[in-house]
Amino acid sequence: xxxxxxxxxxxxxxxxxxxxxxxxxxxxxxxxxxxxxxxxxxxxxxxxxxxxxxxxxxxxxxxxxxxxxxxxxxxxxxxxxxxxxxxxxxxxxxxxxxxxxxxxxxxxxxxxxxxxxxxxxxxxxxxxxxxxxxxxxxxxxxxxxxxxxxxxxxxxxxxxxxxxxxxxxxxxxxxxxxxxxxxxxxxxxxxxxxxxxxxxxxxxxxxxxxxxxxxxxxxxxxxxxxxxxxxxxxxxxxxxxxxxxxxxxxxxxxxxxxxxxxxxxxxxxxxxxxxxxxxxxxxxxxxxxxxxxxxxxxxxxxxxxxxxxxxxxxxxxxxxxxxxxxxxxxxxxxxxxxxxxxxxxxx
Numbered sequence: 001x002x003x004x005x006x007x008x009x010x011x012x013x014x015x016x017x018x019x020x021x022x023x024x025x026x027x028x029x030x031x032x033x034x035x036x037x038x039x040x041x042x043x044x045x046x047x048x049x050x051x052x053x054x055x056x057x058x059x060x061x062x063x064x065x066x067x068x069x070x071x072x073x074x075x076x077x078x079x080x081x082x083x084x085x086x087x088x089x090x091x092x093x094x095x096x097x098x099x100x101x102x103x104x105x106x107x108x109x110x111x112x113x114x115x116x117x118x119x120x121x122x123x124x125x126x127x128x129x130x131x132x133x134x135x136x137x138x139x140x141x142x143x144x145x146x147x148x149x150x151x152x153x154x155x156x157x158x159x160x161x162x163x164x165x166x167x168x169x170x171x172x173x174x175x176x177x178x179x180x181x182x183x184x185x186x187x188x189x190x191x192x193x194x195x196x197x198x199x200x201x202x203x204x205x206x207x208x209x210x211x212x213x214x215x216x217x218x219x220x221x222x223x224x225x226x227x228x229x230x231x232x233x234x235x236x237x238x239x240x241x242x243x244x245x246x247x248x249x250x251x252x253x254x255x256x257x258x259x260x261x262x263x264x265x266x267x268x269x270x271x272x273x274x275x276x277x278x279x280x281x282x283x284x285x286x287x288x289x290x291x292x293x294x295x296x297x298x299x300x301x302x303x304x305x306x307x308x309x310x311x312x313x314x315x316x317x318x319x320x321x322x323x324x325x326x327x328x329x330x331x332x333x334x335x336x337x338x339x340x341x342x343x344x345x346x347x
Contacts, residue, residue, distance in 0.1 A: 004133075005050070012278060013313065026319070028088060028323065035321075049134055060111065061111075077149065079096060080096075098151075103170040103173065129189070134191045139184075185232075192255070200242040225253065243269060247273060249273075283300050298336045
């Protein structure tokens with residue numbers, strides 16, 4: 001008897017020997033613009049097992065422009081991004097909070113929450129009931145990145161290096177908003193909620209592990225505890241070299257983490273946390289996916305599988321089809337993941 005995608009992902013997260021490795025494909029608008037036919041073929045061959053719930057948010061009067069179109073885009077917090085690349089989001093050049101003493105003027109966009117909560121909940125629940133795939137929430141708390149968007153990256157890094165009271169007040173404001181957002185999503189039938197923050201540079205964390213543990217780990221711990229108390233799995237994304245905090249993510253209860261594995265030592269990562277957390281991808285976006293030689297994708301999968309795959313679970317075959325990715329390499333990656341359970345002992 002075949003297992004549904006939802007059951008497959010659940011068994012993977014619980015290390016209960018899923019019938020195959022679950023799949024997840026992140027699609028940037030860039031891929032849809034530049035490779036629509038190839039993308040359609042990949043989705044037919046390897047349909048993802050994970051989907052996102054429909055949005056329930058109301059339009060924000062603060063939003064201006066389009067996040068994935070060249071030019072300026074202002075989001076629901078009032079942060080303006082400058083974009084030079086179609087199909088990808090830009091960056092904040094002029095933060096709205098240049099003076100930290102103005103933290104009280106920050107207005108989180110509570111107005112976008114569904115005004116009729118039960119109607120929003122019903123919409124999500126109907127979606128969950130009509131799909132057999134594993135459903136992730138449409139919310140994604142990101143306290144560190146939101147702090148950076150409000151203050152600018154350079155200011156944010158200096159703030160946490162020598163924090164004043166205003167730093168914590170601003171973080172509390174951001175965190176309270178995200179907890180309220182999570183309150184809605186854990187009341188629905190989604191299978192998991194997610195959060196993110198890009199914490200890694202190419203070879204180390206952006207801030208010291210001790211600072212991270214003091215200021216941000218408690219926020220994430222609260223997200224995890226809240227999700228688990230309501231029977232939800234919790235997924236996290238964080239780019240860069242985050243090796244130092246992987247054990248912390250296990251400790252606070254993150255079920256699956258999406259990270260740039262190829263920025264880290266896979267052997268050391270295996271010894272540290274393999275079997276304790278699910279690796280939700282990913283394949284190297286910097287060198288492998290843009291490669292003109294699709295076999296680079298096959299070799300990368302084998303390298304990840306050699307260190308991190310376990311027949312009992314703990315690995316989701318995920319990648320991002322984004323800027324400069326070679327469609328042939330993307331397809332080969334999923335093809336190779338299909339063969340891993342059969343060939344694992346050869347790696």
